[in-house]
Amino acid sequence: MKIRFYNAKILTFTKDFEIIEGELWVEDSRITYVGKGILDSEDIFDREIDVNGNLIMPGFKNAHTHSAMTFLRSYADDMPLLDWLNTQVFPMEAKLNGEEMYHLSKLAILEYLTSGITANFDMYFCPEDVSKASIEMGFRTVMCGGISQFTGETDYSLDLLDGYYRKFNHYHERIGYRLGFHAEYTATRPLLEGIASLAEKYKAPVFTHNSESLAEVEQCIIRNGMTPTGYLNSLGIHNYGGGGFHCVHMTEGDLKIFKEKNLTVVTNPASNAKLASGIAPLKRMLDLGIPVAIGTDGPASNNCLDMFREMFLTTALQKLKENDASAMDANQVLYMATIGGANAMGLRDCDSLEQGKYADLIVIDLNQPNMQPLNNITKNLVYSGSKQNVKLTMIHGRILYEDNNFYVGEDVEKIYSKANEIINSKR
Template structure:
């Protein structure tokens, strides 16, 4: 299938260009000045914006089912008293429908790639494949009663299933407070043996840091360094409570950091030191976290917070630019998740593209489109989403393999049963 996008403002390479883009099958084959060409589908962008889709670098997608059930409480009470008990009631089919609901929300908001961290992997894989989404799937989270050999067998079983070019695995160790040192070492060894990257929630709360310091006589990054975790390509979620030495350790190992500001604010966890991380050269990405702690999957909201929070805490409006934040939400995330030729609009890159309506009043006048994207745009401005050359969403219509009303109906039934 060949698509010709014309009359387009194009966000490419961090700049706004005016011209055309051609997509053939799953790849971008032309980016440049207006041209005439035959195509299966001609798309008049009408002077709106064609840009790379967002990379949601940390999300628990099926937690759409838990939206609003445990608000206004700190992380430990939220997690142990409410979320974990509710999750024990989920069936595999529940997770399929929760995943589908989260895919609907993400695709409508211009997200084209995400890092999934949840359980019942068969159902997650089925939903992601059916929708045609790009995903890095985290395995296993916790050991859930398995011994080391059983965990190795479990990982090998599921990693062999990820033969879809849109889905790849990451060894996901939930956290230092839900896994023992022996379990963490097992996952590190497996990662090294099979040349797989690793991911983890890290330094999300003061309690986590304090408990680690008391138990292990070191900070969470120092603990991961000791275990050899950071020797593996690593993506670390949250990283709210890091001092300068912690940040230096992560920078020395070229770790990727995912900031999730809405979740950290809502749970009262704190504000990540984004500016200090940036100054140390860390690859910073953006995630939404799950809808039980956010409560939406909206990268526009996250970009605004990433751009503004450190400005307020450091009393300096110049420390992070809109361009830098857009990179965090697109190409930095693609780099962290290991998806090459994604996260930008270039010839030879995969066609993960969205269209943003610039005719809305909050975009007018069009003095600075990039600034508008970060400081005034809304997810409702997205009216077209393409992943790997396939249109998944256009003007309110979805093409993700399931009927939207059926998804909503099933998710409502699930929540009535478990709550």
């Protein structure tokens, strides 16, 4: 399949935030050309799309989420984090089976597509079923291990994690897997030591929830005499990199470890605000050169999977925290939501728009009131952009969403119906 996008503004991310005018060609799964129009009479395309002066850019990379938690959207709200987890989320999750996670993940994928998200970093159970949903719908997913003391005996869980890592990194071209565990407070020391051994075995990065709430940090200090970051570092968990989701309550010592180990912070501002967890010190992290990506977190704690809202909150809350309107530049945030997430997930083949890379891209409708005038397109995306501006989402060279229509090989109404059926059966 050869597709030509022409008459376009293109943000490639190969030269910072420069926007060029021209066209972009796709053949099968790869980008074959980006630049000024050089159409030759011998060039034949299966489809030619007049972009009408709108913007083509890399898709957003949702660097932390729990897709199948769509069944808990607006089910248990307005509760403190640990109470919410222990009395509502964990008990309900225990009732789910793999087939149900498969259907619930499909609902999340539909929402990702409407938000211009072309890949997600998904921490959940039953990776066979999660990956099946992504493969069938044409989506790109990097899965992250989420084992804990609740998911089986320590050795059994480690064997699973080891097997998942080997299997799903050679499973499908749009599927990947990273070592990970739920959190320090849901893991025993033997389990963490085992994960550190796996990281050593594969020379692999490890990801986990880290310092999301103040109570989590305080309890870790009581148990271990160290913060979560310090404790995990003492066990060698991050000797080969990785990162932390949330990272709201970080000490200077924690940040020093993140800098030394080249760990990525994945910030989740909407979830952290909704659960009153706090505001991560992103300005300090960036000043230290710590890489930052953005994730929505799951639809039970957010409750929407919308990268535009995450971008706005990332910059706005940082300005508020620092009492400084210049504390977080919108272009930095746009980078976090695209290239930053791709780097965290290891997606170096679909981060920017250039010849030879996978065609994971979106078209943003600039011909709407919230994007006019075009004083600064990239900052418009962060400060005034919304899901309504996503006109097209392409992943691996395949258009999955265009002009409010889905092309995922599924009946959308059946996906909605199945999600409601699942939650109703669990009440």
